[in-house]
Amino acid sequence: DAGVIQSPRHEVTEMGQEVTLRCKPISGHNSLFWYRQTMMRGLELLIYFNNNVPIDDSGMPEDRFSAKMPNASFSTLKIQPSEPRDSAVYFCASSSANLRDSSSGEKLFFGSGTQLSVL
Amino acid sequence: SQKIEQNSEALNIQEGKTATLTCNYTNYSPAYLQWYRQDPGRGPVFLLLIRENEKEKRKERLKVTFDTTLKQSLFHITASQPADSATYLCALTALIFGKGTTLSVSS
Secondary structure, eight states, rough: OOOEEEEEEEEEEEEEEOOEEEEEEEOOOEEEEEEEEETTTTEEEEEOOOTTTTEEOOTSSSSSEEEEEETEEEEEEEEEEOGGGGGGEEEEEEEOTTTTSTTOOOOHHHOOOOEEOOO | EEEEEOOOEEEEEEEEOEEEEEEESSSSOOOEEEEEEEEHHHHEEEEEEEETTOOOOTTTTTEEEETTTTTEEEEEEOOOHHHHEEEEEEEEETTTTOEEEEEEEEE
């Protein structure tokens, strides 16, 4: 398996533009997570899906952020309109865990991330 | 609110020594805790998971302890090598990550 695949690897855009980040999870994994990492705040969970259904989006910073998972092999995170403070590394991760069962404890597999710079 | 802290941002040790990293948490009773390694420009990579009913877990030169009374986990790397230099993150389930401790092992 190629692991979790994210695209693009780098994205540079201007304030106000729409940004779409893409993720392909590991085949057979039923949970998908989007994180944002900055020096100040570390790695923060934005949203996670279980069996393509959004379970918890309380980490999504504002309405400018949206995420979808139309099928088991693809997810997108969209920022519209983008702002300079959105600049960060965005990671996607997948797992065979079911977080509704807190004891399942499966490990996360992370993609290489998307480095987003909003000018 | 739930909070997780890794006690130092950076740790510098000499090759061959044991590195000990600390993770403390509050306002939470996790069923398990995980440790990840992150190299520059890469995503975190899973190392170890320890459950609330386990006191200690080992994997090669790595050892993790979990004290639910103290709300603390310790991560040890014995006989450290320069290749162990990286940032190490602890996580309460998959939901809350610490900011990480950057370990530098000098030869």
